Amino acid sequence: MAGELEAILSEINGAGKVEVSLSLSSDGHxxxxxxxxxxxxxxxxxxxxxxxxxxxxxxxxxxxxxxxxxxxxxEERFPEVLGVLVVADGGGRAEVKERLTDATATLLNISPHRVRVMPRKGGE
Structure with missing residues (x-):
């Protein structure tokens, strides 16, 4: 799941290289x-x-x-996403941060307050 998010989010204009870490409630059922x-x-x-x-x-x-x-x-129940950390080259710029937050929240169907976007060390 994180790999798919990284691939999609890195396509956002200004994002650059992206890494994603997910915090999940369980392994699912x-x-x-x-x-x-x-x-x-x-x-x-x-x-x-x-x-x-x-x-x-x-x-x-x-x-x-x-x-x-x-x-x-x-039946297959996927785990609940508790939080997401996105580290991106362009994560220090407000407009990129907003785009990454919105895209992540939309893709995972979670509230934007569960998403944190941080700039990559040495990024833009």
């Missing part, structure tokens, strides 16, 4: 499909003196659903 089979077995035994003995056994078998040799993905 993936849910895979499964095949579940419930089994129930009941037996009744007759014993001496007319006594009947009943027993039951229940089991559940759950296997990962596979299609073409790969698990079937049902």
């Amino acid at each position: 993936k849910t895979f499909a499964s095949n579940r089979r419930d089994e129930k077995r009941e037996t009744e035994e007759s014993q001496a003196r007319g006594i009947k003995k009943n027993s039951s056994e229940e089991s559940r078998v759950e296997d990962l659903a596979v299609s073409s040799g790969a698990p079937v993905l049902v």
Whole structure:
């Protein structure tokens, strides 16, 4: 994700070389499909003196659903972006800083206050 951002942001006029660091809430979450089979077995035994003995056994078998040799993905939740640091050659200029902040916030669908743009050492 950071690499894609760096490539896009470095195309902004005046940005120069760009590096991005993301702070994420987690690694995300993936849910895979499964095949579940419930089994129930009941037996009744007759014993001496007319006594009947009943027993039951229940089991559940759950296997990962596979299609073409790969698990079937049902849902994927991406981690929440907590903050972004953008270091750019042109990050010291106000208009470039604003463009980088707006672009980053838009691309990640986050509030601009979660984005910090800093000038690269020796940059413009």
